[in-house]
Amino acid sequence: MKIKDLEFVEIFNQIKAVQTAKEKSKCHTCPSLNKQINKMDKLSRVEQQVDNMQHLLSEDSLILMPEFKQRVQVLKTLGYLNKDNIVQIKGRVAREMNTVDELLATEMIFENVLTPLEPAEIAALLSCLVFEEKTEVQIEIPEQLEEVSLAL
Secondary structure, rough: OOOHHHHHHHHHHHHHHHHHHHHHHOOHHOOOOHHHHHHHHHHHHHHHHHHHHHHHHHHHHHHOOOHHHHHHHHHHHHEEOOOOOOOOOHHHHHOOOOOHHHHHHHHHHHHHOOOOOHHHHHHHHHHHHOOOOOOOOOOOOOOHHHHHHOOO
8 A cells, every 4th residue: 555654554553453353252253242232231321320320419419409498598588489489479470581680670570669660761770680791881870760779
């Protein structure tokens, strides 16, 4: 083949040696080779599942549990969940909000902060809760919205 790349020739010779060893192996000629490969594959998957379950039971997976319990307690205190962890109406309203701070917007609704405002003012106020990248534009806030923001 007149290949002059030494590294390629070495790799080719290694592959050839492995193929020769495989052909000489008794396992390669075994009639039940495919069955044994399938059994080993199943065994490997079961071992992986056992490892996953052991991790779930380990301290590493439970390290966030105290924080989770604290968050649930906050939701209970604010009335989003009842004592049996069932989602209440406030929780359902918060769940439907997806572009603003859910808890803040829900509290504004249930505390009737938006009631004295006009629809355009409500939209302006709620738009403040939507994250926006830094901008050079300075926005003027109407006096009535400033009063509401101070009440919060």
